[in-house]
Amino acid sequence: MTAILEAAERTLGRDPAATMEQIAEAAGVARTTVHRRFATREALVATLAVWATERFAAAVEAARPDTAPPLVALYQTTVNVLSVKADWGFAMGEAADPEAERILAAVRDTCERLLRRAQTAGVLREDVDVEWTRGVYYALIHQAAQSRDGRDTGALATLVVDTLLRGAGTGRPDRL
Amino acid sequence: MTAILEAAERTLGRDPAATMEQIAEAAGVARTTVHRRFATREALVATLAVWATERFAAAVEAARPDTAPPLVALYQTTVNVLSVKADWGFAMGEAADPEAERILAAVRDTCERLLRRAQTAGVLREDVDVEWTRGVYYALIHQAAQSRDGRDTGALATLVVDTLLRGAGTGRPDRL
DNA sequence: GGGAATTGCATCACTCATGTTGCATGTTAT
DNA sequence: ATAACATGCAACATGAGTGATGCAATTCCC
Incomplete structure (x- = not known):
């Protein structure tokens, strides 16, 4: 959970336009797993x-x-x-x-x-x-x-x- | 020409992920016109x-x-x-x-x-x-x-x- | 061991930005 | 006036990111 947020912070910090795929990869999980925690990209960012x-x-x-x-x-x-x-x-x-x-x-x-x-x-x-x-x-x-x-x-x-x-x-x- | 670049600078300065549409709008031209000057987004940015x-x-x-x-x-x-x-x-x-x-x-x-x-x-x-x-x-x-x-x-x-x-x-x- | 929850994977539909093209209109120079 | 050129507009094809779902494998808890 926080692992995903940490990865998202790192990834989006470098490139604000990074994809969910990149964030998921940085977190070491599958993209679908990210979507299970955060319904939308917007929700994740918020x-x-x-x-x-x-x-x-x-x-x-x-x-x-x-x-x-x-x-x-x-x-x-x-x-x-x-x-x-x-x-x-x-x-x-x-x-x-x-x-x-x-x-x-x-x-x-x-x-x-x-x-x-x-x-x-x-x-x-x-x-x-x-x-x-x-x-x-x-x-x-x-x-x-x-x-x-x-x-x-x-x-x-x-x-x-x-x-x-x-x-x-x-x-x-x-x-x- | 430079009008488009100026608009692009303004727009991309605020939001690096701005679309060609937004840039064109900021320049006061149609999106296709931008594409006539710059074949691709990458070319425009470069x-x-x-x-x-x-x-x-x-x-x-x-x-x-x-x-x-x-x-x-x-x-x-x-x-x-x-x-x-x-x-x-x-x-x-x-x-x-x-x-x-x-x-x-x-x-x-x-x-x-x-x-x-x-x-x-x-x-x-x-x-x-x-x-x-x-x-x-x-x-x-x-x-x-x-x-x-x-x-x-x-x-x-x-x-x-x-x-x-x-x-x-x-x-x-x-x-x- | 059995059951619940989580995850990875494959897949699919959808949206949207991108890039292209044809046509009509308007502008500029000669 | 007319030819060359630039623009707006509409339409289309394509690709990529997004979001959802079913299924199998796994981990974890009781």
């Missing part, structure tokens, strides 16, 4: 969307983003998300499902709450746009997820947070 | 990949990334790319075509050369990984391209470069 999104939300929540110190929460959230999301690609795409969309919006709120806490704590600059920053944070995680050349998840998370906070510049006054 | 990639490469090259001062080149490249790429999504995905792949690799090299020049000039930290930084730069442009809420392209480019160089943090010593 279930997958909710399932993957819930795992994602759980990973975020486990980092105590609303209570832990902002920097710790930021780092831990990154680690958790990077561990859970092997490919990430799917759960974040267009949600295809209202329930998944709802969960995703909740996570988005949590994330922006965390960033605002970080701002208050003096970790983030006051003049940055929180929405933009959240987008950048997501993009960095995505980038990290698909460029881990054998790198350890912890190191990857450090890279993400470091890049988010410090950027790549020297900070010299020779600004743009 | 042509589009090369076409879009060439526009992308031209936009980068026009910023003189190898000769202009690093910061200027970085900013101008960002502006150019953001102007050309309404949706970006397509030309950057898996290239589907060896020729497009070749051009993309060339741009990638140009970009990393620019970043190394920036490093030498003291704009970028010496300890950052250039490949990672390029990935982050791409991700930021992508992020910017799909979150411009009426923002001006110049402002968007400033945001991208600023985020890339400074990040979102305050730089206080209360590091992770």
